[in-house]
Amino acid sequence: MKTELAKKYLRLEKLPTLWCSGCGHGLILSSLLRALYLLNIEKDKVAMVSGIGCSGRTPGYVDVHTLHTTHGRAIPFATGIKLMKPEFYVLAVMGDGDCAAIGGNHFIHAARRNIDITAIVYNNGIYGMTGGQVSPTTPYGAYASTAPYGQLEEPFDIVELALGAGATFVARSSIDEIPKLDRLIADGIKHKGFSVIDVITICPITFGRRNKLGEDPMMNLRWVQDITVPMKKAKDMSKEELKGKWITGIFRDEDKPNLIDLYLELNKKLKHSMVDESSKEGVEDVRRQDET
Amino acid sequence: MGQRKLISGNHAIAEAAIRAGCRFFAGYPITPSSEIAERLAELLPQYDGIFIQMEDEIASMGAIIGASLTGKKALTATSGPGFSLKQENLGFAIMGEIPVVIVNVQRGGPSTGLPTFPGQQDLMQVRWGRHGDQEIIALVPDSIQESYEFTIKAFNLAEQYRTPVILLTDEVISQMKEQIEIPDDVEIIDREFPSVPPEEYYPFDGSKGLVPPLAPYGEGYRYHITGLAHDKTGFPSSNPKVVREQLERKLNKIRKNRDEIVDVEEFLLEDAEYAIFALGSMARVAKQVTLDLREEGIPIGLLRPLTLWPFCDKELINYAKKLKHIFVVEMNFGQIVGEVERYAGKYTKVDWYGRADGRLIPPREIKDFIKERIHEN
Ligand code: SF4
Numbered sequence: 001m002k003t004e005l006a007k008k009y010l011r012l013e014k015l016p017t018l019w020c021s022g023c024g025h026g027l028i029l030s031s032l033l034r035a036l037y038l039l040n041i042e043k044d045k046v047a048m049v050s051g052i053g054c055s056g057r058t059p060g061y062v063d064v065h066t067l068h069t070t071h072g073r074a075i076p077f078a079t080g081i082k083l084m085k086p087e088f089y090v091l092a093v094m095g096d097g098d099c100a101a102i103g104g105n106h107f108i109h110a111a112r113r114n115i116d117i118t119a120i121v122y123n124n125g126i127y128g129m130t131g132g133q134v135s136p137t138t139p140y141g142a143y144a145s146t147a148p149y150g151q152l153e154e155p156f157d158i159v160e161l162a163l164g165a166g167a168t169f170v171a172r173s174s175i176d177e178i179p180k181l182d183r184l185i186a187d188g189i190k191h192k193g194f195s196v197i198d199v200i201t202i203c204p205i206t207f208g209r210r211n212k213l214g215e216d217p218m219m220n221l222r223w224v225q226d227i228t229v230p231m232k233k234a235k236d237m238s239k240e241e242l243k244g245k246w247i248t249g250i251f252r253d254e255d256k257p258n259l260i261d262l263y264l265e266l267n268k269k270l271k272h273s274m275v276d277e278s279s280k281e282g283v284e285d286v287r288r289q290d291e292t
Numbered sequence: 293m294g295q296r297k298l299i300s301g302n303h304a305i306a307e308a309a310i311r312a313g314c315r316f317f318a319g320y321p322i323t324p325s326s327e328i329a330e331r332l333a334e335l336l337p338q339y340d341g342i343f344i345q346m347e348d349e350i351a352s353m354g355a356i357i358g359a360s361l362t363g364k365k366a367l368t369a370t371s372g373p374g375f376s377l378k379q380e381n382l383g384f385a386i387m388g389e390i391p392v393v394i395v396n397v398q399r400g401g402p403s404t405g406l407p408t409f410p411g412q413q414d415l416m417q418v419r420w421g422r423h424g425d426q427e428i429i430a431l432v433p434d435s436i437q438e439s440y441e442f443t444i445k446a447f448n449l450a451e452q453y454r455t456p457v458i459l460l461t462d463e464v465i466s467q468m469k470e471q472i473e474i475p476d477d478v479e480i481i482d483r484e485f486p487s488v489p490p491e492e493y494y495p496f497d498g499s500k501g502l503v504p505p506l507a508p509y510g511e512g513y514r515y516h517i518t519g520l521a522h523d524k525t526g527f528p529s530s531n532p533k534v535v536r537e538q539l540e541r542k543l544n545k546i547r548k549n550r551d552e553i554v555d556v557e558e559f560l561l562e563d564a565e566y567a568i569f570a571l572g573s574m575a576r577v578a579k580q581v582t583l584d585l586r587e588e589g590i591p592i593g594l595l596r597p598l599t600l601w602p603f604c605d606k607e608l609i610n611y612a613k614k615l616k617h618i619f620v621v622e623m624n625f626g627q628i629v630g631e632v633e634r635y636a637g638k639y640t641k642v643d644w645y646g647r648a649d650g651r652l653i654p655p656r657e658i659k660d661f662i663k664e665r666i667h668e669n
Contacts, residue, residue, distance in 0.1 A: 014527070044512055049358070060516055060527060065509045067361070068518035069354065070384050076318075076351035080358025080366070083342045084316055085510055106354075109347035263342060270338050 005037045011063045018057055022217035024175040024201030024224075028122055029058055031178060032091075035185035041089055048091045049078040051098035053129045054203075055122035058093045072103030075110045078117050086260045089118070089189055096123045100136040100156045111165035111194050115259045118188045118195045121158055124203040132206030139227070139244060143210040158198040159251055168193035168258070170251040174200035174228045176221060177248070184250070193258040200228055200246050294475045301439045301466040302369075305395055305459065306331035308443035309367050313480055314393070315341035316366040318355035320348055320374060323407040324463040325397040328369040349377035356392045357385050361517075363483065363508025365447055369395035372414050373404060376421065382456055383422035388517045389496070389506065389542065391450035391457075391483065393443070398462040398572075400650040409650025410463035410573060412623035418458050419601050425539065427546035429553060430458040430601040434575045436470035441478075442598070448481040449553060453545055454503050460600060462623075464573040464652060486513060496538060497524040502545035550602045557596040558607075560586065564593035566666065567611060569632050570621045571597050573652060578621055581658045590666065600628075605635045612636035617669065619662050621653065622646040641669070 006012065010033065019025045036046065046064035050056040052071035059066035065088075069077045074092040082090040099107050099121045110117060126144060127133040134144040136156040143150055162170045169191040173181045181199065188195035202208065202220035213219045231249030234242060299307070306328050309317070317336055319329040329345065336343040342359070346352040349370055356366035370378060375396045385392055400406030401413045418430045429449050431442045439461060446457040484505040486493050495515045497504045504524075507513030516526040522538065523529040529538075546553065557575075560582055561567060570578035575596040582594045595611055595618075597604045612618065618636055620629040620643070629644040636642055645661045647653065 043514060044510060047509060060518070063514055065361075065514055066516045067358070068516065068520070069357075070380055070519055073350065073354045073381060076346065076354030076381075077358040079344070079346070079351070080316065080318065080355035080360075081362060081509065082358075083344060083355070084359045084362040084364050088510065105347050106351050109351070263337075267337050267340055271340070 005033055009033045009036055009043065009063055011061055014061050017061060019054060020205045022204045022215060022220070023054070024124060024203070025054055025058070025122055027175040027178060028120065028181070028199050028201060029061060031181040032058075032120065032185055033062070034182040035189060038182065038186045039189060041189070045087060046089045046091065047078065047081045047085070048093065049074045049081070050093045051095070051103060053095040053098055053127065055093055055095040055098065072098050072101070073106065074098065075103060075106040075117065075119065079110065079115055082115055082117055082260065083263070086264060090116070091189070092117055092119045094119065094121050095135075096121060096125060096137040096158070097127050097135040100158055100161065104136075108161065108165035111162050111167035111196070113259045114166060114168055114193045114256060116192055116194070118185070118191075119197070120185065120188070121196065121198045122201055123158060123198050124201045124207060125155070126203050126207040128203040128206050132203075132210060142207070144207070145210075158196070159247075162196040162198075163251060167196045168252065168254045168256050169195035171196070172198040172200070172246060172248045172251070174224050174246075174248060175202065176224045176228065187250075187253070191253065192261070193254075193256060200224055200248075294473045296471055296473055298469055298471050299436060300327065300469045301436050301461055302327035302397070303331050304436050304440040304472060305369070305443045305461075306335060308440040309393070309447070310335055310339055311478060312365060312444040312447035313482070314365040314367045314447060315339065316356060316359035316364050317341075317368065318344045318346050318352040318359070318366070319368050319370065320346055320352050322349075322371045322374045324399055324466050325369045325371050325374075325395060327466070328395060332367070349374040350380060353378040353381035353385075353394070357381060357388070357390050360390050360392050361509050365391070365393075365451070367393045367395070369397065371397050371399050371407070372401045372411070372417070375414060375417060379421045383424060383426070384519045385456040386422070386426045386428070386542070387519050389454045391454055391506070393446045393450050393457050393459060395459045395461065397466040398460065400648060406650040408463065410623060410652065411648055411650065412462065412572060412574060413627070413648055414460065415600060415622075415624070415627045418460060425543065427543050428458060428601050429453070429455060429546065430460050430599070432460045432572045432598060432600045433465060434572055434596065436465065436468065437472045438598075439465060440472055440474070444478050444480070448479065451481050451483045452503070453549065454506055455546065460572070462573050483508070490514070494524040495526045496522060498537070498541040502541055502548060546602060553599060554602055554604050554607070555598040556604045556607045557594070557598060559594040559596065561593035561595060561611060564591050565616045566590065566592040566619070566662070567615050568592065568594045568619045568621055568658075568662070569608070569628070570594065571600060571628070574621055574623050577652055577655055577658065581655045581662070584655065584659060585662065590663075592662070603631050603635075608632065608635050609639065612639035615640050617641045617643065617665065619665065620644045620646070621658055623653065624648045
C-alpha cells in the first residue's frame, strides 16, 4: 500500500520535504495521504489549501489542486473554491498561529457557517518557520524566542474554539496515535460540514530546544504523550489533573445542514420560480429587469 | 438600439457584472459600495451563481481568488478602508496571476474619513498599496453609463491578461442615478484554456507568450500556486534568474500591452493651447469648466484618463508637446499631478488645483484658478 499510496498522491519529485529531521509535520502529511487513500478519493476532486509557516508547505508535496496562500488565509481561499466546486473535497491545512492567531476570525466564521471544508491544524505551539516565537497555543510557562522568561498568557484551546463557533465535526489527536489520526482525518473529510482536526505535534528545533526536550524527536514525542489524555481517561481525572493537558478524541460529530447544500437548494428553488416566470420574460436577461 | 434604464452607479456595476459572466461575489459591507453587494445577493442565486458576505475584507479577497481558480469570474466591492485590507491578497492575486475584479468606490480618507462623501484619494493606493513591484490595471468611469461598460471591460481585461483589475469609482458616481443605454451586444472575453495536455502544462510558462493560460480546477490540470517567488511550474524558486524572469514577465504582460489597455478621452483638444487633466467625477466638473472657458474665448480642452493605470504617459506627452499649460484638478492634496509632471513637465507647464474635504470642487473655483494662472503667464 505504501508505495502505491505514495505514487498515487505524492509529488515524488518534490521530496525530500523541507521540514527539519525529527519534525512532526511529515507524520501528519502521511496520515493525510492514508486518509485520502482509505477513502479512495480521486485526485482531481481535491483542493488542498494552506497558509504560511512550516505547515504551509504541505500542499506542495501532494498531487492535487494545491494553493499556498497568505498567512492565516487558507480558509477564505478554500471557501471560494468549495462554493464554486461543491463536489470537491477541500482541505485547509494550517499551523496553530495560522489558524488561531492571524486566521482566527476566518476559522470561527467557517465553523459558524458550517461550510464543508476539512481543517487540519498542525498544532506545535510555536512559530517554527520564523524561529520559535510564542503562538496562541504555546503552553503557559513555556519558553520561546519572544517569551524568554516563559509565556505569561494562557493558550487557546482550538477544540473549544471550534465547538463554540459551531463546527459540526471536531476532534483532537496527536502524532503519537498515527493509525487513529488516519481514521480521524478520513472521518473529517467524509463529514458534510466544517470539520476540525487539531493535531498536537512537535517542533524539536525551535520548541524542544528551548524547553528542555532537546532536538531528540523521541524526547519531544514523550512530551506529546505527557500532555495528551484520551477522552475516556480524562473523564476520571480532576480539573487540577487536567491542567495543561490536551484531551484527545472526537468531541462532536453532528449532522446539520451545511452551507453548500443550503445554497444549492436555494439556487434550484429560484431557478424553478424563474422558469415559471420566464413565460413573462423572466431573468434570462438582466437588462430586462426593472430596477428594484 | 439598447434598452434605456434609470439606474444608480452601484446597481449598474452589479448588473454589468452578471452580464460579463460574473458568477461569484464575496464582500463585506462598507459605505458607499454596499449596494453592489446587495444587488448581487439578489441576482447571483438566480443565475446559478454564489453570493457570500464574508467575515471581513481580507476573507472576501481570498474567497474571490479561490472562486476564480475554479474557472469562474469573481468580483468583490469595497471602499478605501476596505481596499486597504484587500491589499494583502490582492498582492497574492498579482503574484499568482489570478483574474479577479475589485471595485473601489472611493470616499474621503484617510482612515474612516468621510464615508458618505466622495474623494479621489486612493489613486496611489491602487497603484502602490501592496509591497513589491507590480503593474495593475485600474479603470475610472465618470458616469453611470461608463460604470456599466467599464465593469464588463474590467472582467475582459482580467481574463485576457490573467490579472486583477480595479474599477475605481467614487461616492458621487456610485449613488447617483442616470439614464443609461444598455447595449444589445457586448464583447465578452473568457479565459483561455490550456492548449497542452496536463502533463505538459505549467501555470507560469512564458515561453509561448506573456500570458500563460490558467487551467480551471477539476479539469485534470493539477498544479501549485504560491505567493512565494516561483518558477514556471508554480513551485518556489529563489534562483535569481528565474525570479527575475518571472517577475519581468508579470510586469511586461501589462507594460508591453499598454497600447491595448490604455484609453483616454480627448475633449476639445484639437486646437487647444491649454488643457485640464482630470478623471472620474471631477472630470465631469472639468468638462463643464472647459465649455465655459471656451465660451469666454480661452482655447482649452480636457484630457481624461479612462484607464488610470497603466498611466496614459504617451497620450499625455503627445499633448504636452503642443500645449502651453496643463491644469491638473483632483479631489485630493496632490496625487496624480506627480505622474503628470513626470511625463508632461519636460514639455510644458503643469499646475495643480485640488483639495479633499468630501465635496466636488465647484466649477467656479476651477475657472478662477485657471484664468488666474493663464493671466500670470
Ligand atoms: S522549524 Fe519546527 S515545525 Fe518547522 S520544520 Fe523544523 S521542526 Fe518542523
